[in-house]
Amino acid sequence: MVDPASDSGEIETDFEVGQDNIDGNLGPLGFDIHNPVFVISGLTAVVFVILTLIFPQQAGVAFAAVRDFSITKLDWFFMIVVNFFVIFCIALIFMPMSKVRLGGQDAVPEYSYLAWFAMLFAAGMGIGLLFFGVLEPVYHMNVSGPLGVASPIAEDGSIIAENVEAARAMGLAATFYHWGLHGWAVYAIMALALALFTYNKGLPFSIRSCFYPILGDRVWGWWGHCIDILAVFATLFGLATSLGLGAQQANAGFNFAFGLEISTNAQVVIIILVTAVALVSVYRGLDGGVKVLSELNMILAVLFFLFVLLVGPTLVGLNGFWTGLVAYTREIIPLSNPFGRTDDAYRQSWTAFYWAWWISWAPFVGMFIARVSRGRTVREFIICVLLIPSLIIFIWMGVFGGVAIEQIITSPETSLVKANVIDSYSPELSLFGMLNELPFTKIASTIAIFLALVFFVTSSDSGSLVVDTITAGGKVDAPVPQRIFWCVVEGLIAIVLLIGGGLSALQAGVTATGLPFSVLMLVMCYTIFKGLRSEPR
Template sequence: MTDSTSDDGEIETDFEVGQDNIDGTLGPFGFDIHNPVFVISGLTAVAFVLLTLIFPEQAGATFLAVRNFATTQLDWFFMIIVNFFVIFCLALIFLPMSKVRLGGPDAVPEYSYPEWFAMLFAAGMGIGLLFFGVLEPVYHMNVSEPLGVPSPIAEDGSIIAENVDAARSMGLAATFYHWGLHGWAVYAIMALALALFTYNKGLPFSIRSCFYPILGERVWGWWGHFIDILAVFATLFGLATSLGLGAQQANAGFNFAFGLGISTDAQVIIIILVTAVALVSVYRGLDGGVKVLSEINMVLAVLFFLFVLLVGPTLAGLDGFWTGLVAYTAEIIPLSNPFGRDDDAYREGWTAFYWAWWVSWAPFVGMFIARVSRGRTVREFIICVLVIPSLIIFIWMGVFGGIAIDQILTSPETSMVKANVIDSYSPELSLFGMLNELPFTKIASTIAIFLALVFFVTSSDSGSLVVDTITAGGKIDAPVPQRIFWCIVEGLIAIVLLIGGGLSALQAGVTATGLPFAVLMLVMCYTIFQGLRTEPR
């Protein structure tokens, strides 16, 4: 790194460190080993899988203790950090440095706005939309802690009319809070840092590169190794959580549509089969595998959404979006307050887990967004990454949640959503409970199962490519055997987490890795500022 002083006294920093600064060697089985990141990450992941299988009860108790500590004692910490990410992103929009163009002053966007918007949406859209789209609005409507609104459902199951409007708005607003600006601010920071230091500073496409302004040449040593290893495990556990939830929902769908029993064994079999499909996609590569599946995924998701909107109570769905958007806008500050309300269950059981989950997905989604955003100014990058995907997700959540809530309020005695979410908490069945009230239930349920499986596969294969890139020191063309290795490891981690404690174990893995990586991302905000400060506008 060399420094020079311009005529106006501004320090200009020239980052001239490239891929050659990373020692990559070809190892056994054709692996392009980035020592010691690949070796440490791989051996640790394998050891984790083996120990959890050998000591499942002890592992389950440990997972539960980790989750409880992280969500009950550190919920305020997650909320403060993610609030800061939102404020930092909003501040960048209005600062003069927002005119900096990713890739340099002469860089031209590689994709049109429609293409770019579609890829932004695809990047962060996963199994969570199917798993939580019905579950969360209904749950928060009934459990009224976030905004202190009484439940509209009496103990005898009857509807309390005067509580309906406020509770419905609260349920949707609380859901939008977890899927809106805060989460996408996490992705925006990671993606902006990667794009800035890769395209503008000429550094390798790796998480460690984002810390060059602080560490300098030490970023190629053990400090950088530690950062990349932490990014690997944050990504692995974030993906494992999604795979575990996907397996639970697919199992529930097979049970609902075809009578297949719900069990951990069935979910393990689903993970194995889907991982096998993902391996084929990984083998075919980015264009022949991941891209094709992503396109199928998008088409299926749009068709499924339109089916639910058009054959269901359409006005209730559209009103759910609008009601949720208005309520979210009005209540975003109270919902973001980590200390101001008596809503411990909401903050600890939902918000802390969500922010850890978003942070753990940041390397995965951030790398994808960075790769498709070259040529955009910082201002348009932040505005679009925060707003466009949030609005699309709000439409999805508003329609699915609005229709499900309407079903409960219209026929509480027969609503399967009420039975699966309120009467007996079976979250994986919530979507199928809503579909049960619509025409063509069997067809719709089968499509939902298939969509969940495709989400499952695309998360697995694209996630393995990201982990592969990190462990290969930023290379995007690492050998196929290495990609296959990480795809198998992802599936195994999801399996052992399910065996070792189910949903609590999945949440524990996310919070344990999301916590330290959130601190790294806080430091990343400083490096972004320093990097932008030295860029020509």
């Protein structure tokens, strides 16, 4: 055992703490009841769903108030925290302790690089690639003006030539900032902590285990219960946000391609149908369901990307990636500065929300990445999780954003992307506006809808497995009825948030849970360092 009060920095490698430290038993419905995490989390989620359905207007007002307070008053805090995560990860890469292998020196990776990247791609990127790949670069170029860069679109709709290149570069750089190193550092810390304390220290596969060096055996009591309950709700609301955005974009795609009305009712139906498909994947488990869908997702995404790159203006797309990468490298420090800025709308409405969203997703994606990363060294793990996904996202958003920006600059009067973002601000239609100016629009739009739905399913089933693991006390083989319960709850929360306030409600759920969990993750950085110091190298 380790003395949590010790300041020697040493942790014994044999924790002698296993699954038996967490009381649990099978309930009448076949649930593996981890008392009291499962009971409190499940009942609270059900009560939240019921109250939001009964009082949707009051819930909408409350959600908006929570969102506004979090992103306007605490934007600086989110930015400082995530900046620290990036620095911490980069520092670990160059430390001798990065040679530690997750699972012990003789551990062998369970999945090939291709399968590993495919699962990481589907779980960690998800619907954001489709929803924001066109929307965000165009919006930052036209509207938000990060770092005071002027829009190239005049009030009469004409193009101001001298502003074009600077605005193009900043729109892409600001997008890369939100989807690059900073966000993936959040995932890397959570995943590394879980993998280290589970595979190397013999602790249960649960968020609470990451705090053993500080709390000692108290992690098996109410301290640990509270940590896991917070992780459950951070995961549920982070997933609900993605599911809600996915439903909105799928609905917009069906409207664009087939004339289906855009409405909350239609989005609710989409969530129900996709959740039903996710239930099948959840029932089949990680290898039989999630892994298969993840690999299918990666194949579809690559084909869709190649279609846009090759059928669209290829050189423009490639130039968008390069322009964005150069601008991102140049502007990353100014964009990361939380003080002395005048672009409040960009920093608060975008950056603060994004960092809260990434943090709320950390238990979900971090646990999922840790579960499939046994056998990797710490250095290999951080480099792959931090850099490779960032590069893939930069290529994707550079091409999609670059093509969309060029469409606006070339045809400002007719570009549907511009109209969707500025005039009526329908963000879920941005991707389809860009596809409208490419050949085979109907086919491409149909593929985009299907890809969004598959991303939708992989997020839902992966999240269900993760929440199931947390509420079962770290068991990775919890009963099937429990997995099904959480899959249904995720869908219901996404539905009630849409009914109770739409996008503002989705953002409120993320920021409300992301704030306290960011504090826990700061503490987690210390426990990672302490845990790695005690490992043989």
